[in-house]
Amino acid sequence: MDWRRTDDPGSLSVRMDLRPELCGPAGSLEGGVICTLADVARASACAMAMGTHLVATEHMAISFLAPGRIGPICATGSVLRTGAIDGVAEVRIVDQGRDGRLVAVSLVTVRDLSSRTPTS
Numbered sequence: 001m002d003w004r005r006t007d008d009p010g011s012l013s014v015r016m017d018l019r020p021e022l023c024g025p026a027g028s029l030e031g032g033v034i035c036t037l038a039d040v041a042r043a044s045a046c047a048m049a050m051g052t053h054l055v056a057t058e059h060m061a062i063s064f065l066a067p068g069r070i071g072p073i074c075a076t077g078s079v080l081r082t083g084a085i086d087g088v089a090e091v092r093i094v095d096q097g098r099d100g101r102l103v104a105v106s107l108v109t110v111r112d113l114s115s116r117t118p119t120s
Contacts, residue, residue, distance in 0.1 A: 010079040012045040018071025018097070028067030034104050035062055037075040038091040042108040045077030046087040054114040058086065062106040070097025077108075086111050 014037060022033045039057060047055045075093045082088075091106040 008078065010045065010049050011076055012041060012048060013074055013076040014041045014044065015072050015074045015096075018068060018073055018095075026067070028069050029071075029073060029103070031064060034064070034068065034073075034093055035060070035106075037073060038062060038077075038093055038104065038106040038108070041075035041077035041091045041093075042089040042106070043077075043110065045079050046082070046089050046108075046110045049079040050082050050087050050112050052112045052114040054112070055087070055110040056113050057108060058111050059109040060106060061108075062104055064104045065102050066095070066098075068093070068095045068103045070095055072096050073103065 016037065018029055022029055024030050039060065043055050047053055073093060074096050075091050077089045077091045080088045080090055087110050089108050091108060092102065093104040095101045095103050
């Protein structure tokens with residue numbers, strides 16, 4: 001898996017090769033792997049935009065649109081809004097081996113945990 005900043009300062013892409021052990025019986029990328037890829041892309045984009053290294057997912061919605069079958073699979077997280085303690089990002093996951101076919105879209109809300117103090 002590799003990370004790349006995009007031309008948009010509020011976006012970041014995460015790319016991975018599609019391997020057989022990540023696919024289900026039908027030969028397409030498992031949904032859990034797609035969710036994890038979306039989560040990594042949004043966490044990286046939001047943390048970068050919020051100037052922190054410690055964020056946690058508060059809410060995540062994902063819509064699966066097409067199977068990922070060829071790869072590499074690329075998830076691009078784009079920050080839509082950041083606040084004092086949270087941020088919202090959109091993630092688009094595409095199968096680059098299928099001419100950039102849109103595999104899934106996700107909307108994610110994250111919380112900045114770096115400013116929290118531990119409780120007893």
